[in-house]
């Protein structure tokens with residue numbers, strides 16, 4: 088008998104077709120945002136679920152879905168998974184690393200440049216019909232080339248941003264991470280390890296690329312923003328909750344830092360109302376990995392994990408070692 092899987096959000100039809108060659112698939116192409124109890128209801132009798140990072144997998148859901156064996160996230164981040172509860176319940180979690188690294192690093196740089204060079208703010212000004220003449224100080228921003236690029240969180244994406252900064256823009260790259268990179272990787276990225284305090288104090292541009300967890304909650308709050316240069320820019324392409332958005336809005340309004348670029352938000356898709364009213368912030372709707380080839384590769388990797396685990400016991404990118412149910 089074919090196993091059953093649920094695809095919890097809308098996804099590429101070709102990925103659904105691939106999965107349908109192996110499983111009885113229930114998909115959600117209408118992209119209904121199910122409540123936790125609706126998700127539990129949909130998961131009854133299912134062995135696998137394809138998630139996108141928005142669906143919370145916790146002890147309550149696992150207890151209510153005794154047939155479930157694998158949750159395959161179409162995202163590199165997996166803070167929607169309670170991994171300890173999944174391991175305890177014998178449910179495997181997988182994520183979608185590597186395939187999005189370069190695309191996401193590209194976007195980190197795009198957001199950094201848009202922020203430092205005031206691209207969005209000046210475009211809004213032009214569209215509003217306010218551009219009547221040239222002025223020497225109109226939308227003067229800060230330079231990228233030759234500046235000091237700080238990176239907080241130096242995994243694969245952080246390293247991609249470091250390479251772009253050092254090799255493409257002649258930036259001095261400094262980073263802080265839970266653990267220091269080996270010397271060869273540091274040399275490849277031309278990156279120097281510093282304390283978090285030195286990173287905050289020295290960076291002209293600070294890019295956040297660390298995973299969200301209880302320990303990274305509000306890693307950048309009022310105290311950290313106060314240590315940054317008043318000319319500095321801050322870019323968050325990691326996860327909402329790493330930055331205290333209310334404190335950031337205050338810092339931007341008071342010009343405690345020059346500008347910020349945010350792709351992720353606390354409680355997204357809601358955005359802190361104060362961020363919507365400050366001009367010196369570029370806001371994008373969690374699109375750092377959003378190119379067609381990359382999103383397709385992420386979806387295919389989630390599908391490969393479902394196929395690999397449920398049919399052969401061999402997932403590609405397992406997050407835990409769950410003794411199967």
Ligand code: GLV
Pocket residue numbers: 140161162163164165187325376
């Ligand atoms: C996107 O945010 C991801 O985690 O893949």
